[in-house]
Amino acid sequence: MTCLRRFRTRLMQLRPARLLVLCALALLAGLATDWFSEQRIFFPRNDFPVFQTLPAAGGALEQ
Amino acid sequence: MMHGDTGRRWSVRILRILLGAVFAWSAVAKLQDLSGFHAALLAYELPIPDRGLRLITLFVPYLEGILGLALIADFWPETVRPAVWGLCSLFVVILLLSAARGLDIHCGCFGGRGAPLAVALGRAGLLCVLAFWLVLQPSRLHASPKKN
Numbered sequence: 001m002t003c004l005r006r007f008r009t010r011l012m013q014l015r016p017a018r019l020l021v022l023c024a025l026a027l028l029a030g031l032a033t034d035w036f037s038e039q040r041i042f043f044p045r046n047d048f049p050v051f052q053t054l055p056a057a058g059g060a061l062e063q
Numbered sequence: 064m065m066h067g068d069t070g071r072r073w074s075v076r077i078l079r080i081l082l083g084a085v086f087a088w089s090a091v092a093k094l095q096d097l098s099g100f101h102a103a104l105l106a107y108e109l110p111i112p113d114r115g116l117r118l119i120t121l122f123v124p125y126l127e128g129i130l131g132l133a134l135i136a137d138f139w140p141e142t143v144r145p146a147v148w149g150l151c152s153l154f155v156v157i158l159l160l161s162a163a164r165g166l167d168i169h170c171g172c173f174g175g176r177g178a179p180l181a182v183a184l185g186r187a188g189l190l191c192v193l194a195f196w197l198v199l200q201p202s203r204l205h206a207s208p209k210k211n
């Protein structure tokens with residue numbers, strides 16, 4: 001019982017702002033690493049072919 | 064009394080460094096194969112959309128790394144120690160739920176495929192108990208000023 005009470009006291013001493021800073025740091029580091037990495041996980045590279053409208057033979061591209 | 068106090072302080076220090084090293088090692092192993100970790104997370108069949116899982120894939124290794132290093136350096140102990148316990152508890156809950164659902168998966172805790180579920184559950188449970196004990200111990204912030 002004393003053990004649980006002590007544990008509760010320790011949990012109450014936790015500073016949410018500091019926890020938030022640690023979580024924000026981890027998230028930012030993860031996102032930044034992903035952005036600059038070859039194999040992106042969260043920001044996938046656009047691997048789909050880009051289709052372009054080509055002008056018809058002998059004609060101008062429609063505006 | 065003095066010997067007991069010194070012994071306890073040393074055991075706290077050793078456990079802190081040990082837990083921190085385990086967390087840091089886990090982070091490095093995951094960061095070396097993020098795609099593998101994402102695949103391991105998918106196998107848990109958690110009710111989280113893929114976009115969220117991808118964010119977790121990036122978030123968890125860095126959080127583990129930061130918490131591990133902070134634990135070793137005894138930085139912000141009143142926050143880091145409960146956070147480590149919370150993360151271990153979360154792992155235990157997820158592994159327990161997966162075991163209850165009868166999923167035949169590997170944990171992916173230390174990169175690659177990882178250990179079978181039962182082994183991972185035992186390991187996470189042990190880490191959780193150790194982290195719980197560490198939370199109970201007074202840190203340097205809780206230490207009372209020395210009397211002359």
